[in-house]
């Protein structure tokens with residue numbers, strides 16, 4: 019199953035490579051990973067998306083907790099949570115296609131943030147599967163470039179990852 | 182205001198504050214300022230090895246035999262890469278070490294400078310944690326953290342990489358008494374409810390079994406474990422790393438289990454109905470094929486300080502995260518206070534079964550052989566040292582025979598590389614053991630292949646007058662490799678013959694030691710006695726042993742515990 023794991027860790031050089039190293043050394047999957055400092059600059063928060071059986075996910079969480087720089091972790095997918103990913107996608111936009119792309123972008127509540135005579139750049143946020151769906155709708159043929167941040171998330175309501 | 186010291190001075194002061202007696206190391210450019218400070222004091226004694234791998238193994242042997250943190254000092258680049266095998270060895274067996282390594286000056290990092298390697302990167306997968314100290318004001322707290330992390334929770338090696346310019350800069354020195362880290366809080370006390378559930382299950386068992394490992398040794402819990410096992414009158418087995426954690430001459434002991442474990446230990450492990458795993462990690466050399474292990478129904482209680490050891494390879498019913506000592510003490514209290522008693526009738530049946538398995542006499546060998554049987558050398562060593570020596574070993578058949586034929590009654594007497602299986606460990610680790618236990622007999626049981634991997638340390642032994650007894654079980658083969666080739670590769674002994682061996686007697690003599698060559702079974706005892714009488718000398722005993730002897734029992738790879746090959 020797909021899991022979104024959030025971690026708070028010491029904002030120190032090398033912490034990221036410990037997490038990345040752990041995943042490659044133990045043969046775990048990483049779908050996506052992002053990290054940035056939090057409101058407390060001594061801490062960074064990482065979001066990891068991984069896929070594995072219950073046993074593997076259990077080990078992943080234990081191994082992450084074991085890293086000295088990891089302060090706390092939460093498996094967002096274990097309870098109510100909000101998931102968001104940001105995507106920028108540049109598409110070929112010429113002739114009639116321009117309207118069609120605009121309409122699709124509106125349906126998905128995205129916005130066009132850069133325009134040239136041949137292309138649009140669209141910004142879209144949502145769950146990862148919503149972004150997948152958008153890419154599918156718009157069709158491989160006209161996509162020039164995409165960049166995605168990977169999923170981030172927070173627990174709903176009182177579910178929090180805090181010290 | 183506190184005094185201003187250089188980074189090198191601070192490093193040594195930290196070691197002094199930690200009460201470090203010995204530091205095992207080898208100098209080089211990046212650590213010259215640290216060596217200069219070592220020179221100016223005499224509290225921390227530096228032991229000069231002949232190869233950095235040996236510095237690590239010596240610090241490791243020191244730690245294993247003394248329950249203190251072992252400390253090593255190496256230079257940047259090749260100093261570190263040479264040390265990696267030793268670091269990984271300690272990591273796999275959870276041994277507390279602090280390694281200080283020199284690094285090129287901060288400004289040169291990343292420039293492919295002379296003797297630069299990415300030490301933090303290279304060692305990351307085989308340390309519990311590591312640090313690169315770029316700021317002199319963080320040096321003392323970093324070293325404090327290193328000792329704290331290495332010795333708490335599940336122990337392990339921690340490396341502190343110090344760039345050369347940091348050892349020259351100055352800062353105020355004060356050493357913290359204690360340290361708290363918000364990101365690191367190992368759990369010591371087991372969950373009370375879980376312990377209660379465990380006590381109930383233990384008392385309800387019909388075919389119980391204690392399976393204990395290195396965690397018992399690491400936590401100094403041998404006494405508590407013994408008390409609990411005797412209180413219950415249950416059988417107990419040890420892993421290779423757990424030997425000495427329960428007295429091997431006690432009637433409840435069924436021997437080591439696993440690939441080369443005894444018939445009775447492996448059968449009891451397979452057919453027990455309640456298994457109490459104590460500081461052991463269900464290694465693949467211990468349970469054999471997991472599917473086969475699952476084919477019998479049993480409930481498992483697992484006590485371990487590292488949650489990631491639990492349900493990693495085998496799913497358990499009652500996990501207890503905590504220190505062995507603390508949890509076992511709680512269990513003893515609960516069991517003593519409980520109205521429930523053990524099932525005496527079922528237990529009697531179970532012991533009857535175990536004693537039948539014991540009668541199989543799985544460790545028998547030809548005692549009337551005309552060539553020296555390696556097992557006999559170890560049995561005689563046991564008799565002559567009255568079972569009270571510290572024994573280190575290398576890796577191979579000799580290691581297994583040592584584990585099988587030298588029953589350890591006390592913890593920290595059996596020093597070997599179990600997890601990584603590092604040939605070359607035996608001699609340097611014995612040096613560390615001897616430093617920690619200067620008046621004890623320390624013997625290194627080795628093979629002619631393994632001993633050559635760190636043979637240069639005979640020179641260190643001479644310099645420091647270490648009276649080790651080296652028992653070389655010389656079968657002219659990488660015996661363990663040859664055994665696998667005999668069993669699983671159609672007797673094709675590909676590259677496992679040890680040709681062009683040195684004359685070990687002359688070799689020992691050229692290093693200034695005593696050498697003996699023993700070729701007849703009738704000479705074993707005399708030679709050992711003579712060697713042990715030479716209390717101040719290192720004696721290298723080269724026993725010419727049976728070339729074709731194999732280690733039995735053996736659970737072949739992929740097979741289950743009850744599918745042993747027996748003699």
Ligand SMILES: Cc1cc2nc3c(=O)[nH]c(=O)nc-3n(C[C@H](O)[C@H](O)[C@H](O)COP(=O)(O)OP(=O)(O)OC[C@H]3O[C@@H](n4cnc5c(N)ncnc54)[C@H](O)[C@@H]3O)c2cc1C
Pocket residue numbers: 273274275334335336393394395396397399400419420421422423437438439440441442459460461462463464466467484485486487490503504505506576577580598599600601602603661
């Ligand atoms: C040639 C060769 C053959 C081998 N054959 C065998 C064999 O036949 N049988 C065998 O048993 N092994 C054998 N081994 C060794 C094997 O590879 C493993 O090293 C060994 O089985 C592991 O022992 P252990 O489970 O006790 O774990 P260790 O590696 O000693 O781990 C200790 C466990 O205790 C935990 N722990 C640490 N401190 C504490 C504490 N304070 N409180 C609670 N828990 C703690 C740790 O988290 C860890 O899970 C062989 C090795 C070699 C090289």
Ligand SMILES: Cc1ncc(C[n+]2csc(CCOP(=O)(O)OP(=O)(O)O)c2C)c(N)n1
Pocket residue numbers: 575576577578579580602603604605627628629630631632654656658659660661662
């Ligand atoms: C550094 C290293 N290289 C290779 C091995 C693989 N290996 C395991 S046992 C062994 C042979 C050991 O031979 P010897 O020391 O003579 O011991 P014996 O088995 O003959 O008693 C080898 C090569 C190892 N464990 N360590």
Ligand SMILES: [Mg+2]
Pocket residue numbers: 577628629630654655656657658659660
């Ligand atoms: Mg050999």
